[in-house]
Amino acid sequence: MNRHNRALLILSAVLFVQPAFPQAKNVILFIGNGAGAPSLNAASIYGYGKPQALYIQKMPHVALADTSTTREWVTDGPASGTAWATGVKSHQGIVSKGPNVERDGKEGGDLKTIVEYAEEKGISTGLITSLGSAGIADPVISAAYAHLNKPPKRSSGEIFLQLLNMKYGNGPDVVIGTGRALILAQVRKEGVDLPAEIRKRGYTYLDSLGAVSKLDPQNSRLIALLDDTEFDMGEALHQAVSRLSRNSKGFLLIVLADCHASSPKKTVTEIIDYDNAIRGIAEERKNDTLVMFAGNYSFDLHVVGENLKETQKSSDGREIENAIYLEDQHTAEEAPVLATGPGSERLRGYISNTDIFEMMMGGLGLKR
Numbered sequence: 001m002n003r004h005n006r007a008l009l010i011l012s013a014v015l016f017v018q019p020a021f022p023q024a025k026n027v028i029l030f031i032g033n034g035a036g037a038p039s040l041n042a043a044s045i046y047g048y049g050k051p052q053a054l055y056i057q058k059m060p061h062v063a064l065a066d067t068s069t070t071r072e073w074v075t076d077g078p079a080s081g082t083a084w085a086t087g088v089k090s091h092q093g094i095v096s097k098g099p100n101v102e103r104d105g106k107e108g109g110d111l112k113t114i115v116e117y118a119e120e121k122g123i124s125t126g127l128i129t130s131l132g133s134a135g136i137a138d139p140v141i142s143a144a145y146a147h148l149n150k151p152p153k154r155s156s157g158e159i160f161l162q163l164l165n166m167k168y169g170n171g172p173d174v175v176i177g178t179g180r181a182l183i184l185a186q187v188r189k190e191g192v193d194l195p196a197e198i199r200k201r202g203y204t205y206l207d208s209l210g211a212v213s214k215l216d217p218q219n220s221r222l223i224a225l226l227d228d229t230e231f232d233m234g235e236a237l238h239q240a241v242s243r244l245s246r247n248s249k250g251f252l253l254i255v256l257a258d259c260h261a262s263s264p265k266k267t268v269t270e271i272i273d274y275d276n277a278i279r280g281i282a283e284e285r286k287n288d289t290l291v292m293f294a295g296n297y298s299f300d301l302h303v304v305g306e307n308l309k310e311t312q313k314s315s316d317g318r319e320i321e322n323a324i325y326l327e328d329q330h331t332a333e334e335a336p337v338l339a340t341g342p343g344s345e346r347l348r349g350y351i352s353n354t355d356i357f358e359m360m361m362g363g364l365g366l367k368r
Contacts (some may be wrong), residue, residue, distance in 0.1 A: 031257070063351045084356040146163065173243070236252075346362065
């Protein structure tokens with residue numbers, strides 16, 4: 001073979017080589033607050049009378065993530081949020097600041113978050129949550145945009161204002177979440193007219209999901225602060241994705257729902273509802289979107305009792321509610337991470353919760 005032909009052969013090989021994994025255009029991360037493997041199993045049995053019947057349990061790629069902090073085996077909300085949002089483990093009570101930072105004490109540098117990386121590159125970003133009184137200012141999801149080293153529960157207003165004053169880009173494009181009453185009350189104490197501040201940043205401000213649904217579909221910059229934790233998650237996802245999709249560079253959407261309620265029935269019911277909402281949007285975007293589900297930590301919920309009628313396969317699956325042991329505690333066990341769509345093949349085995357950040361960065365083609 002002469003030199004010319006050899007060069008052509010090498011060039012052809014380079015041109016036709018395929019990347020190790022297909023590239024997604026968009027990334028959606030669904031976070032289940034406290035969604036450990038035992039909780040998913042209980043929800044599947046309760047809802048469908050059999051194991052592994054949830055949509056997320058059928059996602060083809062699965063891993064188990066260590067959820068520890070830099071110095072605690074059992075994580076809290078802020079540390080769990082920081083890990084997936086920044087790719088760095090920190091301390092309990094710290095929101096997206098480095099491991100050298102002490103709560104209410106030693107300061108330190110902010111950790112650049114996945115939303116900040118995406119905003120910097122012109123990728124559209126969105127946040128949705130139905131979680132409790134702090135809602136969009138809860139540390140598990142606000143770790144995507146905020147930086148704090150004091151108790152988040154007393155700082156919801158301060159946290160939310162960081163969303164309007166981000167260091168990179170112009171802030172998340174679509175925000176739909178609870179926390180309206182608490183956030184407005186805390187910001188008002190600081191003498192800030194929050195609706196006016198939101199509008200100054202170029203957002204349309206809304207206070208119900210119904211108002212979002214009626215909004216001009218071309219409007220892709222909105223903040224909806226809600227009081228209703230029972231809003232239709234499927235509709236919220238539809239509204240967010242349809243608006244974020246208008247960006248040819250792609251989008252990043254982060255969604256948080258509570259998967260550890262105060263009662264077994266409410267816990268498994270909320271997981272089933274969340275799973276159904278995930279099914280709808282994941283199937284719709286399966287060709288161009290990396291979709292992941294992650295429990296940020298496991299919750300102490302277990303189906304127990306080898307001799308109980310409620311745990312017999314011949315009984316109605318809903319009877320399992322009476323066989324669920326539930327204690328309001330986070331646990332140290334690994335939490336499930338599941339994925340489908342382009343690039344999901346990278347997820348496997350035992351990982352760290354910080355690897356969720358790396359999966360999102362890779363899915364969006366971003367580098368530190």
